[in-house]
Amino acid sequence: xxxxxxxxxxxxxxxxxxxxxxxxxxxxxxxxxxxxxxxxxxxxxxxxxxxxxxxxxxxxxxxxxxxxxxxxxxxxxxxxxxxxxxxxxxxxxxxxxxxxxxxxxxxxxxxxxxxxxxxxxxxxxxxxxxxxxxxxxxxxxxxxxxxxxxxxxxxxxxxxxxxxxxxxxxxxxxxxxxxxxxxxxxxxxxxxxxxxxxxxxxxxxxxxxxxxxxxxxxxxxxxxxxxxxxxxxxxxxxxxxxxxxxxxxxxxxxxxxxxxxxxxxxxxxxxxxxxxxxxxxxxxxxxxxxxxxxxxxxxxxxxxxxxxxxxxxxxxxxxxxxxxxxxxxxxxxxxxxxxxxxxxxxxxxxxxxxxxxxxxx
Amino acid sequence: xxxxxxxxxxxxxxxxxxxxxxxxxxxxxxxxxxxxxxxxxxxxxxxxxxxxxxxxxxxxxxxxxxxxxxxxxxxxxxxxxxxxxxxxxxxxxxxxxxxxxxxxxxxxxxxxxxxxxxxxxxxxxxxxxxxxxxxxxxxxxxxxxxxxxxxxxxxxxxxxxxxxxxxxxxxxxxxxxxxxxxxxxxxxxxxxxxxxxxxxxxxxxxxxxxxxxxxxxxxxxxxxxxxxxxxxxxxxxxxxxxxxxxxxxxxxxxxxxxxxxxxxxxxxx
Numbered sequence: 224x225x226x227x228x229x230x231x232x233x234x235x236x237x238x239x240x241x242x243x244x245x246x247x248x249x250x251x252x253x254x255x256x257x258x259x260x261x262x263x264x265x266x267x268x269x270x271x272x273x274x275x276x277x278x279x280x281x282x283x284x285x286x287x288x289x290x291x292x293x294x295x296x297x298x299x300x301x302x303x304x305x306x307x308x309x310x311x312x313x314x315x316x317x318x319x320x321x322x323x324x325x326x327x328x329x330x331x332x333x334x335x336x337x338x339x340x341x342x343x344x345x346x347x348x349x350x351x352x353x354x355x356x357x358x359x360x361x362x363x364x365x366x367x368x369x370x371x372x373x374x375x376x377x378x379x380x381x382x383x384x385x386x387x388x389x390x391x392x393x394x395x396x397x398x399x400x401x402x403x404x405x406x407x408x409x410x411x412x413x414x415x416x417x418x419x420x421x422x423x424x425x426x427x428x429x430x431x432x433x434x435x436x437x438x439x440x441x442x443x444x445x446x447x448x449x450x451x452x453x454x455x456x457x458x459x460x461x462x463x464x465x466x467x468x469x470x471x472x473x474x475x476x477x478x479x480x481x482x483x484x485x486x487x488x489x490x491x492x493x494x495x496x497x498x499x500x501x502x503x504x505x506x507x508x509x510x511x512x513x514x515x516x517x518x519x520x521x522x523x524x525x526x527x528x529x530x531x532x533x534x535x536x537x538x539x540x541x542x543x544x545x546x547x548x549x550x551x552x553x554x555x556x557x558x559x560x561x562x563x564x565x566x567x568x569x570x571x572x573x574x575x576x577x578x579x580x581x582x583x584x
Numbered sequence: 585x586x587x588x589x590x591x592x593x594x595x596x597x598x599x600x601x602x603x604x605x606x607x608x609x610x611x612x613x614x615x616x617x618x619x620x621x622x623x624x625x626x627x628x629x630x631x632x633x634x635x636x637x638x639x640x641x642x643x644x645x646x647x648x649x650x651x652x653x654x655x656x657x658x659x660x661x662x663x664x665x666x667x668x669x670x671x672x673x674x675x676x677x678x679x680x681x682x683x684x685x686x687x688x689x690x691x692x693x694x695x696x697x698x699x700x701x702x703x704x705x706x707x708x709x710x711x712x713x714x715x716x717x718x719x720x721x722x723x724x725x726x727x728x729x730x731x732x733x734x735x736x737x738x739x740x741x742x743x744x745x746x747x748x749x750x751x752x753x754x755x756x757x758x759x760x761x762x763x764x765x766x767x768x769x770x771x772x773x774x775x776x777x778x779x780x781x782x783x784x785x786x787x788x789x790x791x792x793x794x795x796x797x798x799x800x801x802x803x804x805x806x807x808x809x810x811x812x813x814x815x816x817x818x819x820x821x822x823x824x825x826x827x828x829x830x831x832x833x834x835x836x837x838x839x840x841x842x843x844x845x846x847x848x849x850x851x852x853x
Binding site: 234235236237238239259325326329350353354355356357358360361362364365366367368369370377384385388389393394395396397398399400401402403442443444445446447448449450451457463487488498504505506511512519520530531534537540541542543549554555556557558559560561562563564567568570571572574575576579 | 685706710711716717753756759770805811818832836842846851
């Protein structure tokens, strides 16, 4: 790879600290602790897939970064990152980091990144990651690209290509940050598979000293938490998904989809149209402005199949489409399509699945 | 008594649902595609209106956009906001989220005393959710995402209690003012436009246009030059190969056909 041109500090916005890309090296993944599961979150591990890929292309190593207040838990999470491909993991633990406050975490991550100067920092685009990453990027005056679906390296310059579908999801924009480091990128959960786990992998765990960092006085205080009752698996974790769109049309129609989902041991989801019509809540929306899913079987009912929707089902193994319009774009993105009235087809499908279970038992 | 001053940042976006694709030329057809106020920003406007109903005060809407966005500002004036500022200048063109947030932060600074800054959680055209955090960082303010409601506003104590929704929980936070808030999508469905308010847009002219003459920002910090990220190329999104087998006919036969295939694929429970 050719050497990069030096940045001329005179040409830079005076609000930015002038640094040279050559001062930065290595790929970082900021890990997130799943507080309910008491371990590293799945989306954090998934980010190790593109991190390992970019690291091998650039001939550098992958490092994890973990922040929190529970030493034992953080150490366990660090080992998981190592088992999934990180070469080493840096941990900062402090009582002042309890509970999680975005601004406090973001400011400390910024300080640690600024100290060790990795060339790339990845965050999972979870709810917390989406809140942290832009603050960190801005504090460092770094470039950030959200919701990437691929990452690659520009062989000529060594810049990382952050690849994301812009607003119509039919196209891919290759975004790079030629003069600033670190290059910050995020990807939504389930866009990348988790690397295989190998518990024999060894890696270093480095404990950061909290005294070396300015932990800001929190201006935000958590005063109350109320957990929602979760009877169902969230759609991003479901193996079977029955998804409805405008064609399903009514709440009563969605009841039928629920019946089908229940038979499959799965959950109901929907398109953006279904959310706009108030037929399902936003946390069950599949697609670009909703979630990406990785079901074994995805059944799209009355969904036309806009690019913004199908971008969310790329990781599904088998896609079935039911739609009355034979020209609906969803059929191009389905393995099996049935043209016809969704009510009749879903009714028959429910019947057939019931009989199938009866036969089996 | 002190009344809150609320700034709401909005974005004028192409209606992504109306964007069509030209398979012959391989380009997006953006001509004739109407622009709209980012629908998620309307939740932020609605939350601002609710807050003003309860605590009084003033709502100032800010957008950085080409002149056409005036139509969008008239729309939100129709919802009842007090003032609207259109930050519009060719020098801002090509801004990424860092440069955009810088320009918006400087605009907010120029407005003067502000207690609450609201943004829609994300936009439908790029959906990065960067701007609220980035603006907070430039202004050195606390920030909080996914907020559904303002539970209690105590201007005298300089604090606000907000409620937000995460995947599996509700959280209540007490935050020092001023604060930047990302308003959760679909949390505050917007009220209809009132004709009286709409007329105000014409008679009272509450829309101000600010160019970089007013803001006086260093050209190295704005537009393309102030944007560390660049789009180096655009290509087709490769399609996931699917089998594309279609059945058209009797529903009962269709389901039989489907189940046979799903059994072969070993994807049935």
